[in-house]
Amino acid sequence: MSIESENNKRIAKNTVFLYLRMILVMGVGLYTSRLILQILGVSDYGIYNVMGGIIGMLAYVNTLMSGVTSRFLTIDLGKGDMLNLKRTFSMSSTLCLASAAIFLILGETIGLWFMNTHLNIAPERLYAANWVYQCALLSAAVTVIQSPYLASVIANEKMSAYAYMSIFDVCMKFLAVFALQYFDSDKLILYGIFLLAVNILNALIYRIYCRKKFPECTFSFYFSKSKFMEMFSYSGWNMIIVFANVLNNYGLNILLNIFYGTVVNAARGLALQVNSIVSQFYSNFQTASRPQIMKYYAQGNIQEMSKLIRNTSKISAFLLMCLIIPISFNIDALLDIWLDEVPQYTSWFVVFMMLNALCAAVDYPVGMGIQAVGKMKLPNLTVSLLYLSIFPIGYLAMKLGAGPVVSYAVYIAIAPIILLADMLILKKYTGFSIVLFLKEVVLPIVFVLAVSLIVPAILSFVHIPDSFWSTLLAVAVDALYVCLVIFFIGLPKSLRDKMLGKLFRKGVLIG
Numbered sequence: 001m002s003i004e005s006e007n008n009k010r011i012a013k014n015t016v017f018l019y020l021r022m023i024l025v026m027g028v029g030l031y032t033s034r035l036i037l038q039i040l041g042v043s044d045y046g047i048y049n050v051m052g053g054i055i056g057m058l059a060y061v062n063t064l065m066s067g068v069t070s071r072f073l074t075i076d077l078g079k080g081d082m083l084n085l086k087r088t089f090s091m092s093s094t095l096c097l098a099s100a101a102i103f104l105i106l107g108e109t110i111g112l113w114f115m116n117t118h119l120n121i122a123p124e125r126l127y128a129a130n131w132v133y134q135c136a137l138l139s140a141a142v143t144v145i146q147s148p149y150l151a152s153v154i155a156n157e158k159m160s161a162y163a164y165m166s167i168f169d170v171c172m173k174f175l176a177v178f179a180l181q182y183f184d185s186d187k188l189i190l191y192g193i194f195l196l197a198v199n200i201l202n203a204l205i206y207r208i209y210c211r212k213k214f215p216e217c218t219f220s221f222y223f224s225k226s227k228f229m230e231m232f233s234y235s236g237w238n239m240i241i242v243f244a245n246v247l248n249n250y251g252l253n254i255l256l257n258i259f260y261g262t263v264v265n266a267a268r269g270l271a272l273q274v275n276s277i278v279s280q281f282y283s284n285f286q287t288a289s290r291p292q293i294m295k296y297y298a299q300g301n302i303q304e305m306s307k308l309i310r311n312t313s314k315i316s317a318f319l320l321m322c323l324i325i326p327i328s329f330n331i332d333a334l335l336d337i338w339l340d341e342v343p344q345y346t347s348w349f350v351v352f353m354m355l356n357a358l359c360a361a362v363d364y365p366v367g368m369g370i371q372a373v374g375k376m377k378l379p380n381l382t383v384s385l386l387y388l389s390i391f392p393i394g395y396l397a398m399k400l401g402a403g404p405v406v407s408y409a410v411y412i413a414i415a416p417i418i419l420l421a422d423m424l425i426l427k428k429y430t431g432f433s434i435v436l437f438l439k440e441v442v443l444p445i446v447f448v449l450a451v452s453l454i455v456p457a458i459l460s461f462v463h464i465p466d467s468f469w470s471t472l473l474a475v476a477v478d479a480l481y482v483c484l485v486i487f488f489i490g491l492p493k494s495l496r497d498k499m500l501g502k503l504f505r506k507g508v509l510i511g
Helices: 003-051 053-079 082-118 123-145 147-155 159-180 187-213 225-260 262-298 302-329 331-338 346-373 377-388 390-399 406-430 434-452 454-460 468-490 493-510
Strands: none
Touching (some): 003 123, 003 159, 003 187, 003 225, 003 262, 053 082, 053 147, 082 123, 082 225, 123 147, 123 187, 147 159, 147 187, 147 262, 159 187, 225 262, 225 377, 225 390, 225 406, 262 302, 262 346, 302 331, 302 346, 302 406, 302 434, 302 454, 331 346, 331 468, 377 390, 390 406, 434 454, 434 468, 454 468
16 A cells, blocks of 8 residues: 555544544534523623633634644654654643743733723623633633643544544533533533633543653653744744734624624624534544645655645535535524524624635645745744734724624635735745646635535525424535535546445445
């Protein structure tokens, strides 16, 4: 078996584990969101979404530190350098501890002051909001500290463990929500405390697993100026894009609170829940592909790295289309089925966020190629300037009276520019073919998307009384049509023939 076949088999196996995890996470997550909205109410759910934004902000730091660690661990694994592997882990753990300490200090000073003086929260709920804020801050710090262990799981391609932990996490959070019904105390405060406990438990399990499975995951204080400068240079430039993402996602969430109140925050929080689940359809596949992209670069196999980037982008987009098109054309009926009370703007937020996810799905594998190279100054300066433009444009639009979803429309408008910038940078570093990416990825995606909209658009004009079964049928028909379009138009003939051949042989065996 060739190396490419073995790598493809490994990616496929890891992806299966991640998708099995996703199915359970999706079902439990949707039910949990419905239940917590019922228990807390729209206003308190909106408060938690604003306070929980602290977790989101530091989750970007976790993503940054995990990405940095995963990149260097994967490169060391690709080179077979065990000594450097252990040093990388220890150095990353030291950096994560320092990062968590800095953000705790900032959170307990500037963040606490801003929350109590500028956010649009009813005075009688400010005490509960402070409790949730403290729990969220501690949860985020714990998450940042344990990021090297998560990075080790991904770098070693133990996707089954990653999947099992994700399932455990969502089940524990469901139990936390379910338990709220049996307490008479302030449920918003209790929810924050329960989630803090779940995060601490997750961190302990990751740590125990990694220390048993991976010899490099034994922390001992290690500091090397050259290693620090290498990692800090990589993460330092990444911090710019992290800041831009924080500003766009959670800075805009704060603006929504200031201009429109906690009800709109609740709508955005529900949309984020849907978007998080939908995004799993491409992030699982990309998570499984990331280590191979890094290893191809470490081995100097640029051609295979570029091919894997193209395939990852295209398949990710196709996977997303199977969901976002049926959901978008039936969004109001689906929300009525899912929720007892649907906050205003929820449907708009869901649709715009899913379109954002589609743009990100195409671009992110190109970004993984840039991260493999490790030269982050140029890409982060370029892309961050584009990202940073979203916040002031969104603020100006809200100030002038525009609707709360305007920021997502701005993101969609600049997404093609960001993709072009990433491709130009990757071409500069590795000789990546932009023409080939446009021909094999962008054009097929655009064509398949255009054809996939035809039948759902026609069916949307057919008036059928809304009910659970009619909505389910409409979603199923739309999804089946999109899948057929992708299969017969989006996939290359060689892959179609291979898939049909396997199905035919199985059918013959069954017969």
